[in-house]
Each structure stands twice: as C-alpha cells, then as structure tokens.
Amino acid sequence: MILRSLEEMDETKELVFEEVRDDTGAKLGMWLFILSELILFGGMFILYSVYRYKNPIDFHHASRELDVILGTLNTLILLTSSLTMALSISAIQKGSRKLSAGLLVATIFFGLLFLLNKGIEWSTKVDHGIYPNSPILLERPKGEILFFGLYYVMTGLHGLHVLVGIVVLSVMLSFLLRDKIHQTHFVPLENSGLYWHLVDIIWIFLFPLFYLIT
C-alpha cells in the first residue's frame, strides 16, 4: 500500500525538458569555422602568389596545359549548386519540405558532378605523367614543378572539402526527410549552406588563378 501511494505520488510529477537552442550561437560558430578555413586557403594563396611572382613565364606555360573548358564547367556547376542550396533553405523557411529536399538533392548531385569532373581532369594529367614527384614533371623547369605542386595540393584540398560538404548535406537531407529539420528549426541546414557557399567561394578564386593565366 505504501508502494502504491508512492507510485501515485510519482504520477503527478512530470519532467519537462526544455529544448535548448541557440540559433545565433550556432551560426556564429559556423562563421568562426569559415574564418579558419579562409585562413587555411588564404595561406596557400599567398604561397601561390609568391611563386607566381618569381616564376611568371613558367606559370603561364604550365597553366596552358589545364583544360579551361572543364574548369569553366566546374565553376558553373558550383555556382548553380550554390543557387540550389540557397533555394533549398528558402523553401524550408516557407514550409515546402518536398521542394527543399529536391533542391538539396540537386545540390548534392552538382557536388558529385564537380568531383567527377575533377577526377577526369586529374586522371588525364596523371596519364600524361604529370603528378607530384613524377619523373616527367621533374624534368620540367622549376616554376612548372611549383605550379603543378600547388595545383594538386590546392585543388585536392578543395576537392576534399567538396566531398565533406556532400556528406554533410546528405546528413541534412536525412534530417529533412525525418522532419528533424522543419519550418521552425532549420539552422543546421542554414549552417551547412554557409559551408557549401564557402567551398564555392574558394573555387571562385582557384579558377582564374590556375586556369586563366595569360
């Protein structure tokens, strides 16, 4: 009897968990991360600028071996993926879950297309014997060796960021489909979008500096 009355006492108590949310803090966290990423790539851009300053002709010659059409295509692919990303966030803000998911799928698709394109570019280069420390590359003038070293490292690191972005966006897609992201809680999607736009911005600078050297 004592046990039962104790149980009755327990039933009147309710534990209320308040959802702890700090949307501004989450967004600030992502921006600080973006700041660190900009410094990471910025450092490499500075390295590039010094080597290009010291080897202008070699950089020009090496750059002509890159395919401008594929490079431009990749630029267009990433710019469009940024559009679909921004639209996806707008859609969920308006409560259109299916549209948001569709646009997110499109973004992921463009990301994969970008990586496919990059893979084609890299493999044609490797087939011609141009890769870091290859015997053919080491025969070339010093400036050209530096150019291709920078090319592989910078586009490689960027490609890695694209891959991570694709994984993150896929996780966001699963959240969206399971309603963990919805009209009143979409900060994870927004922050993932910020990361994706950063990846786009980095490529916006990589493209002219590697492909369009006159």
Added chain:
Amino acid sequence: MMNYRSYFWVWVGLIILTGTTVSVAGMPLGHWPIVIALAIAGTKSGLVLNYFMHLRSERMFIFKIIIPLVMAVFLVFIILTFADVAFRGGVR
C-alpha cells in the same frame, strides 16, 4: 529570407561575371587580365557572401565584421610577405 527570384538573379549575375572573366583572359591586354580577373572574383564572392550567405540581411554587427576582418588580416600578410620577397637580392 529571400524570395526565389532574387536568388535566381544573383545566379544570373554570377554566370555573366564568369563568362566575362573567361573572355577577358583570352584577350591580349598585357597585365590587365589578372587584375580584372581578381576584381571579378572579388565581386562574385561579394555576391555569394551578401546574398547566398545572407550577410546583407544580418542584423548583428559581429557577422558583418568577420569577412572584413579576414580581408584585413590577409592584407597584412600579403604586404609583409611581398615587402620581404620583392626586395630579396637587394634594393636597387
């Protein structure tokens, strides 16, 4: 939150700028293409930052200051680096 059309027009602007930068690179303009290319890249980034990344509609000052802060840091890096590299081999 922006409406769909605004995002679309920003995208159109970005595509046009991309076409411009590729065309300019093919023209024999001496040293100008790199300057123009960097200016266009800066403009494109500005569009992505302000519209796609919503910096333009951010209320809090802290968000608006982060990118200019990074730019300032880079400016210092570049100036100091080239102040060194440009004068190796002596000042003429």
